[in-house]
Amino acid sequence: xxxxxxxxxxxxxxxxxxxxxxxxxxxxxxxxxxxxxxxxxxxxxxxxxxxxxxxxxxxxxxxxxxxxxxxxxxxxxx
Amino acid sequence: xxxxxxxxxxxxxxxxxxxxxxxxxxxxxxxxxxxxxxxxxxxxxxxxxxxxxxxxxxxxxxxxxxxxxxxxxxxxxxxxxxxxxxxxxxxxxxxxxxxxxxxxxxxxxxxxxxxxxxxxxxxxxxxxxxxxxxxxxxxxxxxxxxxxxxxxxxxxxxxxxxxxxxxxxxxxxxxxxxxxxxxxxxxxxxxxxxxxxxxxxxxxxxxxxxxxxxxxxxxxxxxxxxxxxxxxxxxxxxxxxxxxxxxxxxxxxxxxxxxxxxxxxxxxxxxxxxxxxxxxxxxxxxxxxxxxxxxxxxxxxxxxxxxxxxxxxxxxxxxxxxxxxxxxxxxxxxxxxxxxxxxxxxxxxxxxxxxxxxxxxxxxxxxxxxxxxxxxxxxxxxxxxxxxxxxxxxxxxxxxxxxxxxxxxxxxxxxxxxxxxxxx
Numbered sequence: 001x002x003x004x005x006x007x008x009x010x011x012x013x014x015x016x017x018x019x020x021x022x023x024x025x026x027x028x029x030x031x032x033x034x035x036x037x038x039x040x041x042x043x044x045x046x047x048x049x050x051x052x053x054x055x056x057x058x059x060x061x062x063x064x065x066x067x068x069x070x071x072x073x074x075x076x077x078x
Numbered sequence: 079x080x081x082x083x084x085x086x087x088x089x090x091x092x093x094x095x096x097x098x099x100x101x102x103x104x105x106x107x108x109x110x111x112x113x114x115x116x117x118x119x120x121x122x123x124x125x126x127x128x129x130x131x132x133x134x135x136x137x138x139x140x141x142x143x144x145x146x147x148x149x150x151x152x153x154x155x156x157x158x159x160x161x162x163x164x165x166x167x168x169x170x171x172x173x174x175x176x177x178x179x180x181x182x183x184x185x186x187x188x189x190x191x192x193x194x195x196x197x198x199x200x201x202x203x204x205x206x207x208x209x210x211x212x213x214x215x216x217x218x219x220x221x222x223x224x225x226x227x228x229x230x231x232x233x234x235x236x237x238x239x240x241x242x243x244x245x246x247x248x249x250x251x252x253x254x255x256x257x258x259x260x261x262x263x264x265x266x267x268x269x270x271x272x273x274x275x276x277x278x279x280x281x282x283x284x285x286x287x288x289x290x291x292x293x294x295x296x297x298x299x300x301x302x303x304x305x306x307x308x309x310x311x312x313x314x315x316x317x318x319x320x321x322x323x324x325x326x327x328x329x330x331x332x333x334x335x336x337x338x339x340x341x342x343x344x345x346x347x348x349x350x351x352x353x354x355x356x357x358x359x360x361x362x363x364x365x366x367x368x369x370x371x372x373x374x375x376x377x378x379x380x381x382x383x384x385x386x387x388x389x390x391x392x393x394x395x396x397x398x399x400x401x402x403x404x405x406x407x408x409x410x411x412x413x414x415x416x417x418x419x420x421x422x423x424x425x426x427x428x429x430x431x432x433x434x435x436x437x438x439x440x441x442x443x444x445x446x447x448x449x450x451x452x453x454x455x456x457x458x459x460x461x462x463x464x465x466x467x468x469x470x471x472x473x474x475x476x477x478x479x480x481x482x483x484x485x486x487x488x489x490x491x492x493x494x495x496x497x498x499x500x501x502x
Binding site: 022023024025034035036039042043046047052053054055056057058059060063 | 134135136137139142144145147148149150166234235236237274275276277278279280431432435436438439440441
C-alpha cells in the first residue's frame with residue numbers, strides 16, 4: 001500500500017459534505033485497486049488515527065477524527 | 079427496599095408461570111445497582127408512552143476493533159442519568175456455547191465490576207451480550223477479557239458476525255460434519271473480517287451438523303453449512319419391525335409411551351418426495367429421490383441413520399426482512415466434503431466476498447445482491463456450474479432462462495428492435 005493511496009482517501013473524505021462515509025464510498029478514491037486491497041489501506045488509516053469508525057450496531061461507517069469526538073458525542077447526550 | 083421508580087406496568091410481567099426478566103432486574107436494583115434502577119424506570123416510561131427511548135450508534139469502541147461494541151444512549155438522561163450511556167459489548171461465545179460455570183461466574187463478576195451486570199445469553203449470533211456500560215470501562219474490560227479470560231469480542235456492524243454452530247458431533251449422533259471445528263477454524267481464519275469492517279453490510283456463517291438445522295442456519299445466515307450425506311440412509315429392518323410392533327417408541331419417546339404407531343401415516347405418507355415404501359416386512363427408500371429432510375430418521379431413530387459418505391450442503395443468501403422481505407438460503411454447493419483445513423470451502427468464500435464487496439450496494443445483504451444481479455451471475459463469479467438442486471422446486475418449475483453464452487451458437491437480443499415490432 002502506498003502513502004499516495006492513503007492521502008487520496010483522506011483528501012476524498014475531507015471533500016465530502018457528509019461526515020460519515022461507507023467503506024464503498026472510500027473506495028471511490030482509489031478505483032484502480034480491488035476492495036480487499038483498499039481495506040488494508042483504510043485499516044492503516046484507522047490504526048494511525050487518521051480515520052475513525054462509526055457504527056450503528058448493524059452498519060459501520062468511517063469519519064475523520066475531527067468529526068467524531070467521544071467526549072463531545074457523549075456530552076451531546078446530556 | 080423501595081425502588082427509585084414505580085413500575086406498575088413492568089410488574090405485570092412478573093405475574094404468570096414464567097421466569098421474569100423484570101424480577102431479575104429488580105433483584106439487582108434492590109442490591110443498590112443504580113443502572114438497573116434507572117433501567118426499570120426507563121422501561122416503564124417506554125411502556126407507558128409506547129415509544130422507545132434508546133438511541134444506538136456512535137464512535138465508541140476498543141482500539142483496533144471496528145466491531146464488538148455498540149454505542150447506546152438514553153434520550154431522557156435528565157430523568158434516568160445512570161443509563162444515559164449504556165453501551166453493549168458482544169463477546170464471542172465458545173464453540174457450541176460450552177463453558178464451565180466457573181468462567182460464567184467470573185464473567186458475571188467482571189461485568190458487575192465494569193457494567194450494569196445485565197447480560198443477554200445469547201444474542202442471535204450466539205454472542206454473550208453484555209448490556210450497559212460507559213466508555214471509560216470499555217478498554218479495561220476488553221483487556222481483562224482477552225488477557226485473563228482468553229475470550230474475544232464478537233462481530234457487529236459491517237463485519238463478519240460471530241460464526242455459530244450447533245452442538246455437532248459433541249452431543250449428536252446425527253451430525254455429519256464437525257461443526258465445532260468448522261466454526262472455530264472460520265473464526266480464526268477470518269479474524270480480520272470479524273474485527274475490521276469491510277463488507278457492504280453484515281455477513282453471517284452458521285453451521286448445523288445435519289438437515290434438522292438446529293441453529294436455523296437456512297433462515298438466519300448469509301452462508302449456511304449444513305451437514306448431509308450422499309449415499310443411502312442406513313436401515314436396520316429388525317428395528318423397523320420393532321417400531322411397527324410397538325416394542326420401540328417412535329420419536330425416541332418424545333410423545334410419551336404409545337402403542338398406536340402407524341408407519342404408513344406417520345412416516346411413509348409424510349415423506350415429501352414419496353420415496354419410501356413399506357410392505358409389512360421391509361422398508362425401502364429410493365435414495366435418488368430422497369431430499370434428506372430427516373423426517374423418517376427423526377421418527378425412527380433406532381432403525382434409520384444418516385449415510386456414511388458425509389459432507390455438507392452450502393446455501394447462500396438468507397436474511398430477515400429489511401429490504402426485500404425474509405429470504406431462505408439458496409443451495410449453491412449441493413455437496414462438499416468439508417474436511418479440515420476446508421481449503422475448497424474457503425476458496426469459494428473468498429470469491430463470494432470479492433464479488434459482493436465490488437458489486438454490493440451499501441446496506442445490501444449478499445442475498446439481496448444475488449437477487450438483484452441474478453443467481454446465474456453469482457454462480458459465474460464463484461465458478462460453480464448450475465445444478466437442478468439449486469432450483470427451489472425443480473419438478474414443478476418449467477421456466478429456464480438460458481444464458482446465450484452457454485448455448486452453442488448463442489443469440490443476440492435487440493430490445494429496441496423488439497419494441498419496434500411490438501409497439502402496442
